[in-house]
Amino acid sequence: MAGPSVTEPEPERADDAVISTRGLTKRYRGGQLAVDGLDLTVPAGSVFGFLGPNGSGKTTTIRMLMGLIGPTAGSARVLGRPMPHAARTVLPRVGALIEGPALYGFLSGRDNLLRYDEADPTADPRTRRERVAAALDRVGLAAAAGKKAKAYSLGMKQRLGLAAALLQPRRLLVLDEPTNGLDPQGMREIRTLVRELASDGTTVFLSSHLLDEIEQVCTHAAVMARGRLIIQGAVADLSAGARGRLVVTTPDAGEAARVLKEQGAGDVVIAEDRVTAEPPDRDPAEVNAALVAAGVRVRGFALERASLEDAFVALTGEGFDVAG
Amino acid sequence: MSRAEPETAGSGTPEAARTPNPLWSLGLLRGELLITFRRWRTLALLGVLAAVPVLVGIAVKIETGDGPSGGGGEGPAFISQISNNGLFLVFTALAATLPFFLPMAVGVVAGDAIAGESSAGTLRYLLVAPAGRTRLLLTKYAAVMAFCLAATLVVAVSALAVGALLFPLGDLTTISGTRIGYAEGLGRALLIALVVAASLVGFAALGLFVSTLTGSGIGAMATTVGLLITVQILDQIPQLDALQPYFFSHYWLSFADLMREPVYWDDLVRNLGLQALYAAVFGSAAWARFTAKDITA
Structure with missing residues (x-):
């Protein structure tokens, strides 16, 4: 109790990393090296853009962070705890959209969310219906909540996937390509939502292959290519490196x-x-x-003005193409 | 943010105090049961199972309509008794569906349990929820067992209804030749249905194990049903009689022993023991596989 002020709660240590990996490596059984010695640090409170062409190892990294696949070497900590070991305590405080939404087509949008909420043993069943309704409302799906998910358009599915990530107050949101399949209006709404969540103090980890998307919402970014981390830092610093x-x-x-x-x-x-x-x-x-x-x-x-894309090209000396 | 807000789950405090109740874990089972029984596929399987006693009942009715033929020796157990007592349709229908229809339906549901979620991509969202791999597997197994029971009861109840509609009811004669009252006969029918459902437990575990091996729901279903057919064929080959006592289906028809007076328990106990063994072995294998698996779908 040596703190300077008693009225202030335990300060949120802003310098604490929400995600930190050391030498994180994944080699698939076929011998393919998907992620190679990744040292990633995502500061708390940031909107972190995770960039790279398709096939550069972004999704494999996200799956390792979420405990879906085990690393071949190295370690990952999420919210200060080791993954996948601490998945049970970490994941209830993490909302995730991984590689697009996945839904039960024969269930309504609302029932899909109820199903995912039931899967979380820390979710209170007494507030389940309200939380589901609030999440649907937040992504603009309240009117379509009773429709079967198989009748949803790609954009609506994407929104439902986002709603699933917002069922609880989260400390970290991991959004893998969240604007895929959305029209420009939908993209704008997602960006607004991300900013809103970030201003609530949620750290947002946003993967994308769209550079201007990252540039518009992110405070920090990391760039991956062929399984390796090329650079990470504040967005302003990254694009300052390239001349207009x-x-x-x-x-x-x-x-x-x-x-x-x-x-x-x-x-x-x-x-x-x-x-x-x-x-x-x-x-x-x-x-x-x-x-x-x-x-x-x-x-x-x-x-x-130099864009992040210029910075990327300057860094990698190559275009933003699918890795071979 | 002040300290006096332990109850407010406001959006401004991402780390609202949550004290999970252990009972909340059961929500997943509830959802699993709902999802299992809301699929059209499940309902179609149950519909097919319900139709078997109807077909058998009508066939027997037409056959005996020409006059009592004295009971042909062929056909499933008890079939010659149906025209005397409709309750025997329950036993006949279970004996007719147990070798293939019932386990096929169970194989479809068990094979799809994990692999279907995997191919739909919903598995990754259940796991990051986080459902927990062991908890999800146990829930899936519980739901498959619930389906075994439901499928068996559907056959039994359908047979009971058809039997009551088409044939006389009353006291019945056991295999041993003694007479038992109708009420006790009903009790035996229920007991037999439970034993039949329990007979499927081992095969269900095998199906669940297959389901953890692949990311394709259809593939897992086909493999599981294929295993069933293979084992049923091998069980007919006399040269393999040293192996046959270890086939999950070997003692399935022992349920008829419940219709003896007194009940002949040996094969019934062997059957239940074998099912427990299969459940333990393949349940453990499924657990070992599923908890170590990379979820890439």
């Missing part, structure tokens, strides 16, 4: 490229009426003036 590009739109592309090179721009690329280049170390206004002075009809002149 200068984009000139003009019908006189060849002339524009010549002038840009003259002005000291590197890596000049012509694509029809678009010329892009690494911006030179001088005032962009001067570059523009030089273009105009050389008789280039400039229709557009912009400095595009």
